Amino acid sequence: MSTLRLAAVAAEFGRDLEEDFAIAERLIKEAREEGVHLLALPEACLGGYLLSLDNPASIEEGDLDEGPPALALDGPEISRLAALAGDMTVVAGYCEAAADGRRYNSAVCVTGDGVLGSHRKVHQPLSEDASYASGDRFQAFDTPVGRIGMMICYDKAFPESARALALDGAEIGVCVSAWPGARTSAVANLEEDRWKRRFDLFDRARALENQIVWLSANQAGTFGSLRFVGSAKVVDPGGEIIADTGVTAGIAVAEIDVTQALETARRSMGHLRDRRPDAYTPAGAVTV
Structure with a gap:
């Protein structure tokens, strides 16, 4: 499958699991009616x-x-x-109960055939480590819509995260978030919020520097003390936003020939091809 309809969601979810499933079912149904092949939930x-x-x-x-x-x-x-995903590929975030008794902030990718891949959030902001254990890897995997790499929220602030996935062959990066507005000097209009600007910059930079297609889903509305910036989007391998919800709830949908988009972006300047790993070790660093 080459030309795909990709969608990223900005929506409000809470503690009530049954209500969350009702929202997810509605969004999946709406995406299916739009002919979406890959849907990212927050x-x-x-x-x-x-x-x-x-x-x-x-x-x-x-x-x-x-x-x-x-x-x-x-x-x-x-x-x-x-089961709700059916023939669609769906990525969603949840709290994972691991066999070792720990809890992880995780994302899962499913179709009606079952689990295709999973990711445990590696980078934890502020006091999130008081609630979750940390993951320790970034790994791409194959799906009916192509090879995907997943990240969660703060993971995308680290260039190494997306680069590791791109080097593992990811054609599409999917980052699911619960990214809030600024904690200090908050503004009434989220469009002017500095954390919203950072959210958008990270999305565009990670797509551009790795020349991959990028889906960014996010929570919307409020939960507890947090006010989320929404801003779900689809970004092309040139770093251009081709679909965006803005700061309100919604679904950003875009159609793109992924194979052609990657080939076009990498034709002249291939950021992965032209890497010089031998030059990236800081002077005096000890290698293990």
């Missing part, structure tokens, strides 16, 4: 995100939250999501 869309990113010790007792429900990768909830 970080923590099954069970909601954290109420705050402040240190738990600084939060008043009445505001403490047990966090989202922890779901097993091979459990009934992920199977339910796969």
Whole structure:
């Protein structure tokens, strides 16, 4: 499959898992009616995100939250999501209950045939590590719509994350987020928010520097003390935004010939091809 309809969601999800599934089902149905092949739902869309990113010790007792429900990768909830996906490829965020007893902020990619790939968030902002363990790898995987690499929110602030996936053959980067507006000097209009600008810059830069197609999904609305910037989008390998929801809830849909787009972007200046890894080790660094 070469020409694809890709979609990224900005929507509000909370703690009520049944309500979250109802929202996901509606969005998947809407995407299917649009002929979408690959749909990205936000970080923590099954069970909601954290109420705050402040240190738990600084939060008043009445505001403490047990966090989202922890779901097993091979459990009934992920199977339910796969059944909803059917012939569509769907990426969604959730709190993963691992066999080792830890909880991870995770993303899963499914079709009606089951789980195609999963990712545990590696980079944790502020006090998120008080609620989740950290993942330790970035790995691309094959799907009916091409080779995909997944990231979660703060992962995209690190160029190495997307580069590792691109070097592993990812043609499409999918980053699911619960990215809020600025914590200080907040503005009334989210379009003018500096964290929203950073969100957009990271999306465009990660697509451009790796010359891959990029889907960015995000939470919208508010949850606890957090006010999310929305701004779900599809970005082409040249770093141009070709579909965008703005700061409100919605679905950004774009049609793109992925193979042709990658070939065109990489024809003259191939950022992966022209790398010089031998020149990137800082002087005096000790290699292991």
